[in-house]
Amino acid sequence: DFSFNDSVTVCDEEGLFLKGRVANIKPCLTKSANWVQVEVKSHAGILAETVMPNPFEFTSRSIRGVLEQIAGYYNQKIEFSSEAELDEVFTNEIGTSFTAKKEEKVWDFMKRICRSRGLLMTDTGDGLFIGRFKPNTEEKLNLIDGECLGLEEIRGEFITVGLARYYEINSQYPSTDTATVQIPFPVPITKRFDSNDYNALDLTATGQRIACTEIGNHFKIYALLSENLRQKSGDFAVVKNSKIKIFKETDFVIKSVERRHPDAALITLTLPCAYTYEIPDELPLC
Secondary structure (H helix, E strand, O other): OOOOOOEEEEEEOOEEEEEEEEEEEEEEEOOOOEEEEEEEEEHHHHHHOOEOOOOOEEEOOEHHHHHHHHHHHOOOOEEEOOOHHHHOEOOOOOOEEEEOOOOOEHHHHHHHHHHOOOOEEEEOOOOEEEEOOOOEEEEEEEEEOOOOOOEEEEEEEEOOOOOOOEEEEEEOOOOOEEEEEEOOOOOOOEEEEEOOOOOHHHHHHHHHHHHHHHHHHHEEEEEEEOOOOOOOOOEEEEEEEHHHOEEEEEEEEEEEEEEEOOOEEEEEEEOOHHHHOOOOOOOOOO
8 A cells, every 4th residue: 555755765685775755656457467566766856856946046155055955945865075175165256156047957956066076966865975986996896708707798888979089178267267188089079168167276177077077978888797796886897808899907887786686787887087087098999
């Protein structure tokens, strides 16, 4: 007996996985069975569904202050790491720290201002966490051809469409400035990013973060494993498989894990620079 918006708690082997609400209900009656599929959405899912409320402008507020205020509107639990950028008060000539677009979703706005300082916003299942990505390098999942067990399928997506060698970053606040960063991509293409969310006094670091995120979006590996592993986002894997054109041992970081019943897991991997923001010396196949 359940209805929309009922509270749900989901646990896995390591404890709490998700606190949320019933979002979708799909009942089915056949000749042989009567069953109901219930889909659960985390409490933070509401942020991805609603547009930003007024006011659209946050005057002389730190990133921490802006995010706390918005989270408070929706009774969202929010935690922060100790990054100094969270307490930076960034103002432009009219005294506005950050401005949302009228139709911008709350999640997109919060994620945008976090990304402008290289901060990660994560739905923990029990609220939001804002901070730097700290990958787990203690143990690496072995995806070396001939050594790993349980690898059912593996495929790569190394897409250069939309990738550039030069990333030009522009901002007008608190002063007008431009920075260009370069990645080891063999085609002399330039991409330009203009935003007053960027701090003009720190544009080179901003450019490195943008370029590394772009690399991560263009170099991905998908691996289907025949066991329900406990690997999580942020864990490392070492990959070597000539069949997908990775000819030497290369570190990748797990971006997501999709556990499939009964004993399978689909993991998505990308290059670590997408989270460490350190431009690599070389890229696969370049």
